[in-house]
């Protein structure tokens with residue numbers, strides 16, 4: 001199969017397509033992209049008949065920044081009989097690899113969300129039929145996806161369960177913690193879930209660790225750190241929420257984060273400062289190079305037109321600097337669901353002993 005359907009945040013189709021195309025090219029998989037702005041998806045069409053299937057075998061989904069989900073799919077199926085969708089779509093499904101379950105999903109747009117109910121009810125009806133007929137088998141390693149553009153227009157395909165997003169629409173939904181002082185809190189929580197596997201949380205996100213939050217006010221990210229029983233130095237000229245200060249776990253410094261140099265290294269440094277990405281990445285690189293923190297999660301704000309080139313050049317700056325300094329690290333970046341015009345980056349120094 002040569003069509004690869006990519007879900008993304010509406011408005012980021014170009015970045016999503018450019019990144020996947022580039023990564024495919026590096027694997028010798030050539031093709032072109034089709035997209036329409038603000039639709040929440042893009043399509044990579046390979047010149048090779050099995051190009052999309054090869055892409056999901058050879059690329060690591062986790063390495064993609066702008067793609068929320070990917071599906072190896074058939075070309076668009078239009079004019080489906082709305083009186084009997086199951087019958088109309090069944091032959092297409094039978095041509096796919098065996099799958100374990102079916103997800104019917106809309107795009108993450110206003111029109112898409114209006115189709116959510118239809119997707120849920122059609123999905124459960126079709127799943128029942130597919131299971132009865134033995135088309136869905138629980139032990140299969142792929143998941144069947146139907147991406148619904150309308151009640152009669154679909155993309156149908158599959159994604160490898162172990163190399164794709166484990167959430168419908170590729171969206172990690174989190175409940176807003178009522179005690180947190182700002183909605184931004186969900187960005188750090190999602191980042192931790194995305195970058196750090198659950199079984200490693202006790203090692204990396206644990207009680208008693210020392211953290212610094214650059215650009216902390218009013219304290220959504222600090223709240224997450226405090227919630228994990230860390231001791232937090234919050235740096236911001238703006239006020240921190242009283243509820244956080246009352247915990248006794250937060251020290252608030254009204255200083256310029258770009259001028260702050262710690263006396264003692266921190267386990268964690270997080271940064272949500274709204275500033276030029278080139279300025280933020282230099283600060284982040286300095287912290288890592290100086291060993292002022294062991295691990296960091298930070299945002300790069302992307303209000304500019306050339307977002308993907310900007311991201312690449314910022315990450316390349318950090319990587320080149322650390323590589324030249326002989327520092328061993330692990331870096332990952334993601335356009336998270338709770339990110340808007342920004343991406344989130346995670347870097348951990350390896351073999352660091354503070």
Ligand SMILES: C[S@@+](CC[C@H](N)C(=O)[O-])C[C@H]1O[C@@H](n2cnc3c(N)ncnc32)[C@H](O)[C@@H]1O
Pocket residue numbers: 181182183184185214215216217218219220221222235236237238255256257258272273274275
């Ligand atoms: C997006 S807000 C941070 C929100 C915070 N993460 C939360 O969850 O509540 C950005 C913050 O960065 C602060 N800021 C901007 N430039 C700064 C600087 N040079 N030093 C310290 N703080 C700065 C602003 O005052 C603002 O409070």
